[in-house]
Amino acid sequence: MWILVYIFFVILIAIAYFVPKNIKKNEIYSTSIFAILFGFISDEVLDLHLNLYGYFNHGFQWQGFFYSD
Structure with a gap:
């Protein structure tokens, strides 16, 4: 299931990059x-x-930027 989410985001990023601005x-x-x-x-x-x-x-924690289970 998560692989579909990653593929979807990669496609969206590629579209956003190549669309003329x-x-x-x-x-x-x-x-x-x-x-x-x-x-x-x-x-x-x-x-x-x-x-x-x-x-x-x-305070500020770097752990918040990473996935934790």
């Missing part, structure tokens, strides 16, 4: 960097300042 590369990069930084900042505020969530321990 009407925006410049610097707009794509700046939007991507903004999205990444906004995610990190909101995670830090919600976790460290407001203590609303933490997967394993308090």
Whole structure:
């Protein structure tokens, strides 16, 4: 079952890569960097300042990026 999900995502990524884009590369990069930084900042505020969530321990954990069973 999971192999179908991976195949589907690979197909979607390939489609997104080859579709002609009407925006410049610097707009794509700046939007991507903004999205990444906004995610990190909101995670830090919600976790460290407001203590609303933490997967394993308090603070930033690299374990949250990897699959754990």
